[in-house]
Amino acid sequence: MKVLGLCCGRKNGNTELMMTEVMKGVRSVDPAAEVGFVNLQDTHIQACVGCETCMKKKLQQDFEFRCVHGVDKDHFHFIEMQMRAADAIVVSAPAYNLLPPGIMIKFLNKMHASGDYRKITQGVDICKVGACFSIGGTDWTDYIPNVMRMITMELVGVYDGVVDSVHFDFLPSFQAVMLEPEIMDRMFRMGVNVANAVNYKKKTGKNAEYQGMEGICAYCHSNLLKVDSEGYVYCPQCNVKADVEVENGKLKVRFTAQELEKSRWAPYGQKLHMENIGKGHAKAAAGAEKIRENFSTNYKDLVKELRLQVPALEK
Ligand SMILES: Cc1cc2nc3c(=O)[nH]c(=O)nc-3n(C[C@H](O)[C@H](O)[C@H](O)COP(=O)(O)O)c2cc1C
Known part of the structure; x- marks a missing residue:
């Protein structure tokens, strides 16, 4: 199997070390696995200028088209080819201003220019396995785990393909994660979960069960809610309506199966x-x-x- 990691933190920093544990976990299941990661900080990605050319080409069923910037003018195409070849993609990020770093978003913004990449990743039988993790220097990290799952879903095709996701706070210093064996064990386990999910998918054609942090929304596992101008409550990531009640001062949130089917990602x-x-x-x-x-x-x-x-x- 081939497992590709994406990092965007410091070189030899916390997220690179955690990603290394993930890859060790993959190798513990499949010693012959081809594993490696790209640190986006090593790459040059030209920012999407919003010309919409790739989207218009896609609407015309032209999947050969690539970004107007040209495939050899930045590293997007290189990463796209790595992703196409991978059975699983593990995405990682430190929190920068409560969000993943700009370089990760810059990379994500180029995904429309990846020809039929989405077409081949969407669909239960052919989507890739995904997992993600993030960290913060403090606990100023409310959005990032949700955004990370969304980015991972974009890269593997569907939320059902995302098998694991985890987040840790209070890791501000360079390489400080090495003082936290429990975190490193969890990262190793993420690698095991990813490798098992790849094997399971190869054997059964099905997505493995989600093993990551639970949230409120049963579709995307987000822990965010939005209230619209009429007072209705939604998962803002999926745009699905929730049934809510307050019990002993606590909010109880439920999404019906019919609503979940209307997720913007379904x-x-x-x-x-x-x-x-x-x-x-x-x-x-x-x-x-x-x-x-x-x-x-x-x-x-x-x-x-x-x-x-x-x-x-x-x-
Ligand atoms: C520009 C910048 C913004 C940051 N913003 C946040 C933040 O909003 N919340 C937080 O908890 N940590 C924040 N941090 C701290 C990093 O998440 C933390 O240092 C992390 O360990 C870096 O991971 P790395 O070693 O893989 O690079 C920020 C760091 C930088 C450089």
Whole structure:
């Protein structure tokens, strides 16, 4: 089996050491496993500029297209090829401002430019196995475990493919995780869980059971809730409605199976999303003349005047 890790913390830092334990766990199940990780801090990823070319190509079923930046201008394509070859992907991140570091998001933003990558990863029988972990220097980390599971799901295709996820707080110093044998044991176990899930999928064609941190939402395991303007409560990651009651001052949250099926990440939500993108582009195409006229009459000069010129940098 082939297991690929993605890191984005310090070189030889906590998350790289934890990832090493994960890979040791994989090898304990399959000594012949091909394992390795890419630290995004070693890479150059050009930021997505939002041109939407890759999305439009996808809507036209053109899966050969790659980012307008070119496949040899940054390391995105290299990582995409590593991911395509992998049976499992383990994603890790330290918290930076309660979130994964920008380089991880920059990488994620390029995923639309990966041709048919999503097409091959989506689907229970062909999706990859995923796992993720994150850490914080303190406990200012409320969003990151949820975002990490979402990133991992994006890379493996479906939430059902994410077999493990864990988060640890209060690890601010370089390599301090080596003082925490319980954390390192848990990381080793993540590797075992990942390798077992790959073997299980190869044998049965099914996704292994989720072994990670439990949250509130039964679909994405998030522990976040949003309240809309009418007072209804939702999982903000899946956009599914919850039934809530307060018992002894504690909130009880329940999601019905019907609601969970409407998760934005389930086939229902994915189809709706693609239709909405298609509708949006079709509306803009139909009104192209109006947009052009309005822009040149009311905005072109003013936008140019308002946009601050940034100084040129020395090469
Ligand atoms: C720019 C930056 C922002 C950070 N923001 C947070 C934060 O919001 N919450 C937190 O708990 N730790 C935060 N940290 C601390 C890191 O998560 C912590 O140092 C971690 O051990 C780094 O992992 P590494 O050794 O794998 O690089 C931040 C660190 C940096 C460099």
